[in-house]
Amino acid sequence: MYLYTAQEMRDLDRYTIEQFGMPGAVLMENAGQKAARALLDRFSEANRAVILAGSGNNGGDGFVIARHLAAAGWDVSVWLSGSVEKMSPETRAFYGVCRKMGLAVKAYDPSRSQELAADLGRADVGVDALLGTGVRGRLREPVQSILRMVKEIRPRYILAVDVPSGVDTDTGAVLGEIAGADLTVTFAAPKWCHYLPPAAKFCGELQVVDIGIPAAAVEHHPPRAQVNTxxxxxxxxxxxxxxxxxxxxxxxxxxxxxxxxxxxxxxxxxxxxxxxxxxxxxxxxxxxxxxxxxxxxxxxxxxxxxxxxxxxxxxxxxxxxxxxxxxxxxxxxxxxxxxxxxxxxxxxxxxxxxxxxxxxxxxxxxxxxxxxxxxxxxxxxxxxxxxxxxxxxxxxxxxxxxxxxxxxxxxxxxxxxxxxxxxxxxxxxxxxxxxxxxxxxxxxxxxxxxxxxxxxxxxxxxxxxxxxxxxxxxxxxxxxxxxxxxxxxxxxxxxxxxxxxxxxxxxxxxxx
The missing domain is CATH 3.40.1190.20 (Ribokinase)
Structure with missing residues (x-):
């Protein structure tokens, strides 16, 4: 099993989309569906979930998760950190689907912090889809405040999408506030932060899921590291x-x-x-x-x-x-x-x-x-x-x-x-x-x-x-x-x- 840096994973995604004609929206749908399935497999009954979504592709995965949980009968609320204008086409598309389904998608700003706190306090499950693998440097607002709030009002169970928000994918450094996860569902292959301290301490259980990247694409872009199997x-x-x-x-x-x-x-x-x-x-x-x-x-x-x-x-x-x-x-x-x-x-x-x-x-x-x-x-x-x-x-x-x-x-x-x-x-x-x-x-x-x-x-x-x-x-x-x-x-x-x-x-x- 290969082990990727953030750049190696971006290159693999791009190669899959450009050379194999695999639409980015399909990869995003597969990622979100597999992450939602990980929750549905662990919880036999419908629960309350709060999805924290950024405007990047990680947020797009979060919107897909929200849709699948809602379809399974869960009570789902979605909080958006960032702007719709900065979303990729795929993320914007799945954001639109959630809106048309009637899901509560709320744009976060500091004036609504008490409302978010109330949602977190009622939630059984929190989904961290704020930041993906490309984060560098200290975290900025409002992500810092949101993660601090999740840390203080922690839902019973937290799933991190790909990587816990607030860690550097390549070094394992913690870049600011971090809520940590009980389960991290990562896509295609593990990333370095899943095994490097201190980030590894915040990943909880690690589950690697297949999102449809062809084996030929992987072999064309093999990284220099592997997990020992x-x-x-x-x-x-x-x-x-x-x-x-x-x-x-x-x-x-x-x-x-x-x-x-x-x-x-x-x-x-x-x-x-x-x-x-x-x-x-x-x-x-x-x-x-x-x-x-x-x-x-x-x-x-x-x-x-x-x-x-x-x-x-x-x-x-x-x-x-x-x-x-x-x-x-x-x-x-x-x-x-x-x-x-x-x-x-x-x-x-x-x-x-x-x-x-x-x-x-x-x-x-x-x-x-x-x-x-x-x-x-x-x-x-x-x-x-x-x-x-x-x-x-x-x-x-x-x-x-x-x-x-x-x-x-x-x-x-x-x-x-x-x-x-x-x-x-x-x-x-x-x-x-x-x-x-x-x-x-x-x-x-x-x-x-x-x-x-x-x-x-x-x-x-x-x-x-x-x-x-x-x-x-x-x-x-x-x-x-x-x-x-x-x-x-x-x-x-x-x-x-x-x-x-x-x-x-x-x-x-x-x-x-």
Whole structure:
């Protein structure tokens, strides 16, 4: 499923109208009818509805919604913000239909604010069709006042048409007053604001409806972003051959597990095995092998040069190149810690590791001091930062990262040549070629220490199995999120990272 910017959606609409001869009024009718159907499906009895319509195409959708609800027996009143003169021909046509049907269409001005407040107070359902996807800059009056009133006198249920009024479609910024929605019905495909904070918090349930745009038009104007669905990668989840063996499914090396943080590396290793890696080796500082071996039985353990305090030293093992041909992928960071000579250690790892490399946790914090070795690395690398780690990698703040998650991730991927996995409620995956994938399978149960270590192991395992990074990363992020959902039995609060590992098999099995 594609994910659109406002301009990409305008281009798609225009191409559909001009090249396929699909009248704009037909698209508007389809959009309004589908949005009205979403309400009729949720409410078994007729209700009172207030439709708030602007003079743009979003308002045209609102007039269509009003007509369909009225036809179903609802008590409908329509409030117009804006002028009839500024309406598009399609919007003006549907406005005229509502008037001829005898629907109450009232032009808003401040002198009628008490009348609007009374209508909102009586309404069961409010429909926000004030502003569409093209809004930029701070909201102007009277929209500010109307949205403030809706926020204060909130009807029992609010439907937003395409996007909640008051958000920037492309950045997710809130541009002024915002009432928020219980349901957002968006047309043809999701928009960025549905997955970017803070706008995503105001969308409620998201429903994507088909309004008749031909598939050929979509393929002629494909955007650079998609929503993460199994269709992107499920062909790599084929049944295993009865003639296969452990060597068939790759060997992952996990580097981490300094003293006091062995659990992080252990969880990565176990997650890798649960995700199908044929073998996993845990590289830990010398002296930690016995403790690690007591924690895991299925993984191999390899002692690395240490500082005699259970921490890594700044050197790679002397037999590094000799042993490299045993591994199909390397994951570094879970429980790695900070240590003397860490910068040279990571630079050597980046330069002397010929297979794909996944970096997480302290490996990212070390990297943030100097991105040059990463930029010089010809092999594929995956970075998995949370917003704090991303802020360090980019020299910004968490607030700046969260204000533009997709752009920050894309810029870092293009700058470094790495695949970037910016973790969060809707994890953003950015490839060096500028393409992006947004994941929707996550769950609040994953807001627990160790979840990131599990993801690192999952990604490393899929890459070690020979799945291309372009498909392995969205696959791993999706399965990790689904496993988090499946791990919830009694309470979201009590899910542990080990519970998520235990559900990886079910997540793979349940993926179509």
């Amino acid at each position: 199994p269709a992107l990668w499920q062909h790599h989840l084929s049944p295993r051959s009865p003639w296969s063996h452990k060597g068939t499914y790759g060997h992952l090396l996990v580097l981490g597990g300094s003293r006091g943080m062995l659990g992080a590396a252990a969880m990565s290793g176990m997650a890798a095995l649960r995700t199908g890696a044929g073998m996993a080796t845990l590289g830990v500082p010398r002296g930690q092998e016995i403790a690690m071996a007591a924690k895991v039985t299925e993984a191999l353990v390899w002692g690395w040069p240490d500082e005699a305090e259970g921490r890594f030293s700044g050197e790679l093992p002397p037999d590094w190149e000799e042993r490299l041909n045993r591994f199909d992928a390397v994951a570094a960071g879970p429980g790695l810690g900070r240590f003397e000579g860490e910068g040279a250690w990571l630079e050597a790892l980046l330069h002397r590791t010929p297979c794909p490399l996944v970096l997480d946790a302290d490996a990212l914090n070390i990297l943030s001091r100097d991105l040059t070795p990463l930029k010089e690395r010809p092999q594929e690398t995956v970075l998995t930062p949370h917003p704090g780690e991303m802020a360090r990698l980019t020299g910004t703040s968490v607030q700046e990262v969260e204000a533009s998650r997709h752009r920050v991730a894309r810029n870092l991927a293009e700058e470094t040549g790495a695949t970037v996995v910016l973790k969060g409620t809707f994890t953003v995956i950015a490839s060096p070629d500028g393409e992006q994938v947004v994941n929707t399978s996550g769950h609040p149960a994953l807001a627990k220490a160790g979840s990131g270590d599990v993801l690192t192991g999952v990604l490393g395992a899929l890459i070690a199995q020979g799945i291309p990074v372009k498909q392995a990363v969205p696959m791993g992020v999706y399965l990790h999120g689904l496993a988090g959902r499946l791990a919830v039995t009694d309470s979201t609060h009590s899910v542990l990272a080990s519970d998520v590992i235990a559900q990886l098999g079910r997540a793979i099995h349940q993926t179509p």
